[in-house]
Amino acid sequence: MELNETIKQRRSIRKFTNDPVSEAQIGDLLEAARLAPSGSNLQPWRFVIVRSEEKKKELDPVTPYKFALKAPVLFVCCADLSVLESRPRRVKELRETGAFTDVDMEDPNSGKYKGSVSQSITAKGYLAMNVAIAVEHIVLRAVDLGLATCWLGRIDIEEAKRILELPEHLEIICFLPVGYPAQSPGQRPRLSMEEIVFKTL
Ligand SMILES: Cc1cc2nc3c(=O)[nH]c(=O)nc-3n(C[C@H](O)[C@H](O)[C@H](O)COP(=O)(O)O)c2cc1C
Numbered sequence: 001m002e003l004n005e006t007i008k009q010r011r012s013i014r015k016f017t018n019d020p021v022s023e024a025q026i027g028d029l030l031e032a033a034r035l036a037p038s039g040s041n042l043q044p045w046r047f048v049i050v051r052s053e054e055k056k057k058e059l060d061p062v063t064p065y066k067f068a069l070k071a072p073v074l075f076v077c078c079a080d081l082s083v084l085e086s087r088p089r090r091v092k093e094l095r096e097t098g099a100f101t102d103v104d105m106e107d108p109n110s111g112k113y114k115g116s117v118s119q120s121i122t123a124k125g126y127l128a129m130n131v132a133i134a135v136e137h138i139v140l141r142a143v144d145l146g147l148a149t150c151w152l153g154r155i156d157i158e159e160a161k162r163i164l165e166l167p168e169h170l171e172i173i174c175f176l177p178v179g180y181p182a183q184s185p186g187q188r189p190r191l192s193m194e195e196i197v198f199k200t201l
Helices: 003-009 023-034 053-058 066-070 081-096 123-144 157-164
Strands: 045-050 073-080 170-179
Touching (some): 003 123, 023 045, 053 157, 073 123, 081 123, 123 170
Antiparallel strands (some): 045 073, 073 170
C-alpha cells in the first residue's frame, strides 16, 4: 500500500475478529519495529508477544480495555532502561559505519552547545519517545498487512510486569493489541493546520 494511503487508513481499532495473526505476520511487524530510528541508535524497544489465552486472562485485572485481551495477539511494548549504558558502543558503531563521515557538523561534545533533548526530559521519557517510534512503525505496517491495532496506555504497569515476569529494567510503554478489524470507523477529529503550525518563520 502506498505510505500516504496507509497513514490515512489507520484507525485505533477496538474490536477484532477471531481470525488468527500468523507467526510470519508477527515477524513482519517486529521487523518494522527493528528498523525504526532511535537517538544514538540505542534501539531501546523490547516486546513481549502474548498469544496464549491463559496469559491474556491473567492480564485481565491490569487494563479496563477488555477488547485488547480479545485480540489474537497482544504486543506489550517496553523500553529497556539499561540501554543507556550501551550509548558509547552504539555511537562508536555509528561512527564506524560512516554515519557522520563528511557530515557538516561540529563536535557535539565540545561543550560549545549546551543542552539536548535527552537531558531536557527524564531518561525514561526519552527512551519511551524512542519506543513510540518503533510502535508506530508496527501500527503502520499492520495497516499495510490488513491488520489493525490500538495504542493502550491505561495499564497497571507494576501488576502487568509481575504477571509477565519482566525484569526491573524493562518498563512497559503501552499495550498494542493486533488483529483483523471488526469495525471500520471514520476518521477521528483532528486539529486544523492553523492550529498545529505555531509559527512559520
Ligand atoms: C500514546 C497513546 C496512548 C493511547 N492510549 C489509549 C488508551 O489508553 N485507550 C484507548 O482506547 N485509546 C488510546 N489511544 C488511542 C487514541 O485514543 C487515538 O489514537 C485517538 O483517539 C485518535 O483516534 P485514531 O487513532 O483512530 O485516529 C492512545 C493513543 C496513543 C498514541
